[in-house]
Amino acid sequence: MRKLSILWNVFVRDFRKQAGRMTLTIIGLVWGTISIMLLLSFGEGMHHQMMINNKGMGENMAIVWGGRTNKSYKGLPSGRRIWFHPGDIEYFGKKLPELRVVTGEYMRWGQKLNYGDTYLNKMINGLYPVYEELRAHFPQEGGRFINDLDMKLKRRVIFLGDKVAEELMPDIKNPVGELVNINGMPFTVIGVQEPKQQMNSYGPQDANKVSIPATTYQLMWNEPYLDNILWAPYDKDIDQMDEFIERFNEVAAAKYKYDPDDKVLGTWNVVEGQKIMNNILIGMKWFLGFVGFMTLAIAGVGVANIMYVSVKERTREIGIKMAMGARRSLVLWQFVCEALFITFTGGAIGILLIYCLTETLKILPIDNDVLNMMGYPTVSFIDGSIIIVILGIIGLLSGYFPARKAASVTPVESLRYE
Amino acid sequence: MIKLQNISKQYITGSVKFDALLEINLEIKERDFCAVVGPSGSGKSTLMNIIGCLDIPTGGEYYLDNKPVSSLSADELADIRNRKIGFVFQAFNLLPYATAEENIEVPLLFAGHSRKKRLERVKYLLEKVGLQDKALNKPTEMSGGEMQRVAIARALANDPPLILADEPTGNLDSKTGESIVRLFHELSAEGRTLLVITHDPNIASQMPRIIHMQDGRIVNSHAHAA
Numbered sequence: 001m002r003k004l005s006i007l008w009n010v011f012v013r014d015f016r017k018q019a020g021r022m023t024l025t026i027i028g029l030v031w032g033t034i035s036i037m038l039l040l041s042f043g044e045g046m047h048h049q050m051m052i053n054n055k056g057m058g059e060n061m062a063i064v065w066g067g068r069t070n071k072s073y074k075g076l077p078s079g080r081r082i083w084f085h086p087g088d089i090e091y092f093g094k095k096l097p098e099l100r101v102v103t104g105e106y107m108r109w110g111q112k113l114n115y116g117d118t119y120l121n122k123m124i125n126g127l128y129p130v131y132e133e134l135r136a137h138f139p140q141e142g143g144r145f146i147n148d149l150d151m152k153l154k155r156r157v158i159f160l161g162d163k164v165a166e167e168l169m170p171d172i173k174n175p176v177g178e179l180v181n182i183n184g185m186p187f188t189v190i191g192v193q194e195p196k197q198q199m200n201s202y203g204p205q206d207a208n209k210v211s212i213p214a215t216t217y218q219l220m221w222n223e224p225y226l227d228n229i230l231w232a233p234y235d236k237d238i239d240q241m242d243e244f245i246e247r248f249n250e251v252a253a254a255k256y257k258y259d260p261d262d263k264v265l266g267t268w269n270v271v272e273g274q275k276i277m278n279n280i281l282i283g284m285k286w287f288l289g290f291v292g293f294m295t296l297a298i299a300g301v302g303v304a305n306i307m308y309v310s311v312k313e314r315t316r317e318i319g320i321k322m323a324m325g326a327r328r329s330l331v332l333w334q335f336v337c338e339a340l341f342i343t344f345t346g347g348a349i350g351i352l353l354i355y356c357l358t359e360t361l362k363i364l365p366i367d368n369d370v371l372n373m374m375g376y377p378t379v380s381f382i383d384g385s386i387i388i389v390i391l392g393i394i395g396l397l398s399g400y401f402p403a404r405k406a407a408s409v410t411p412v413e414s415l416r417y418e
Numbered sequence: 419m420i421k422l423q424n425i426s427k428q429y430i431t432g433s434v435k436f437d438a439l440l441e442i443n444l445e446i447k448e449r450d451f452c453a454v455v456g457p458s459g460s461g462k463s464t465l466m467n468i469i470g471c472l473d474i475p476t477g478g479e480y481y482l483d484n485k486p487v488s489s490l491s492a493d494e495l496a497d498i499r500n501r502k503i504g505f506v507f508q509a510f511n512l513l514p515y516a517t518a519e520e521n522i523e524v525p526l527l528f529a530g531h532s533r534k535k536r537l538e539r540v541k542y543l544l545e546k547v548g549l550q551d552k553a554l555n556k557p558t559e560m561s562g563g564e565m566q567r568v569a570i571a572r573a574l575a576n577d578p579p580l581i582l583a584d585e586p587t588g589n590l591d592s593k594t595g596e597s598i599v600r601l602f603h604e605l606s607a608e609g610r611t612l613l614v615i616t617h618d619p620n621i622a623s624q625m626p627r628i629i630h631m632q633d634g635r636i637v638n639s640h641a642h643a644a
Contacts, residue, residue: 002530017515324525325500412472
């Protein structure tokens with residue numbers, strides 16, 4: 001306890017006397033910390049945003065398109081068209097109970113859509129209610145997606161992508177309840193899609209799509225074929241996507257009588273993309289972290305250098321103190337404390353400044369495509385902790401070694417040092 | 419109080435060996451007031467550094483208060499320097515960034531005294547050396563004589579029985595030097611043991627005992643009537 005108070009007194013006194021040098025060192029560390037935190041927080045923000053964007057189309061699912069056979073099979077010729085029927089939804093659902101969802105969609109391009117005098121040419125989607133959750137077609141407040149009753153009654157209701165609603169009725173604040181015509185046939189708007197970032201799509205972006213109940217679609221166009229089938233496993237099973245894809249193919253091959261080894265179906269395994277994206281983002285974060293680490297290392301070398309020079313400069317001072325009866329451990333600890341104080345203060349100020357900066361960025365009403373893709377820089381608690389640990393180690397080493405060297409010689413050697 | 423037995427100190431620089439001290443035998447009793455004289459390079463400073471536990475001899479044994487110094491740990495030596503020995507150097511060796519007050523406080527800090535006690539002691543010492551009005555001056559703002567007074571006050575901080583001075587007047591004019599020597603006489607009168615290295619035969623002759631050194635040996639150590 002007494003030793004601690006001696007250390008404290010000496011530390012505080014000498015520190016006050018050398019505030020200028022300390023301040024410069026601390027500024028150097030603040031700079032280093034800001035550099036690495038800026039890199040990491042941008043990386044973190046981008047990661048976060050890109051994960052959200054990647055989920056824009058929905059996640060943990062596969063989309064399957066029909067195709068043509070390439071081999072003749074059981075007396076049937078090659079080149080046959082294999083297209084899914086609406087009844088396949090129920091069929092695959094029954095054959096593959098391990099899947100959480102099986103649904104499908106109709107697509108019809110180039111349909112005439114108008115609201116009053118505004119005419120647009122859009123693709124019409126015929127959909128089932130489960131599509132809302134599966135493909136992230138969430139309505140804005142006050143609206144809803146297609147429901148079971150719409151399906152049953154084959155209602156003429158319409159769910160608009162947010163960009164479509166904006167184009168079609170820019171002056172209408174709440175389009176729900178308005179009448180919109182498809183090819184001259186009136187439909188009631190039941191909802192407008194919540195704006196979202198979407199990085200992947202097949203067909204138009206969801207914001208540009210127009211959706212009606214699949215049953216209404218069948219009635220309008222008497223369409224015998226689905227455009228594609230979508231299915232999703234339970235979340236716990238997403239590691240088994242390849243297995244499910246194979247089984248789906250087997251069921252389809254049995255039903256449509258083609259060789260299961262024939263590549264007829266086209267399957268988009270969204271989980272695969274998620275994984276790749278995740279890996280890219282992790283790779284990017286590692287890269288940014290590495291660059292940041294190097295930056296911090298440079299700052300650390302700076303601190304080590306300053307500590308080294310400072311100990312050298314103060315060798316005489318160390319000699320005087322030791323002649324006056326300072327114990328070796330006191331001299332040592334004084335320098336270690338100084339180095340630790342400098343690194344932690346510098347680090348803390350740097351992290352605080354970055355935190356203020358990112359928080360300010362969040363408050364600023366910036367709405368542009370770059371930020372929508374990049375996301376807001378986010379300070380991660382873990383990154384902050386790692387940096388503090390690294391700084392601590394740098395501080396400890398850079399203070400300890402030169403001071404130990406200075407304190408290990410006899411006082412007279414230190415006194416003689418010029 | 420101090421007993422040196424066959425003390426040697428050899429410096430080795432590369433392949434060159436240099437004997438700074440050769441088998442020194444010396445005894446200094448309590449309340450002795452000694453001058454150490456001799457030409458440059460005769461080993462005066464080395465002798466004093468060893469007596470002051472600032473340096474370690476390469477041979478022989480040094481007994482301080484009947485304890486062999488070689489048996490003491492670095493921390494014990496530090497405590498001895500702190501409590502038992504006061505140093506006065508030719509180059510003053512004050513901390514350049516600290517005021518007179520703060521310089522005098524240094525040994526008190528290491529001794530772990532309370533702030534109140536430290537301030538009291540510093541005030542007393544400043545008065546003793548006659549520098550009350552320079553308490554807040556830094557070394558650069560003081561004359562050589564004033565700096566040496568601060569250094570003496572610092573040497574006295576923990577009231578040590580032994581004062582070692584290495585050419586304390588070497589950087590001072592003769593008049594200022596005289597006042598420093600007078601201060602040493604006061605310290606001796608207080609009952610302290612003093613060992614003063616000097617070049618100045620005038621100053622040496624004022625001291626009861628003179629130790630002559632040459633080529634690392636004591637050639638003559640005699641007491642004359644004070």
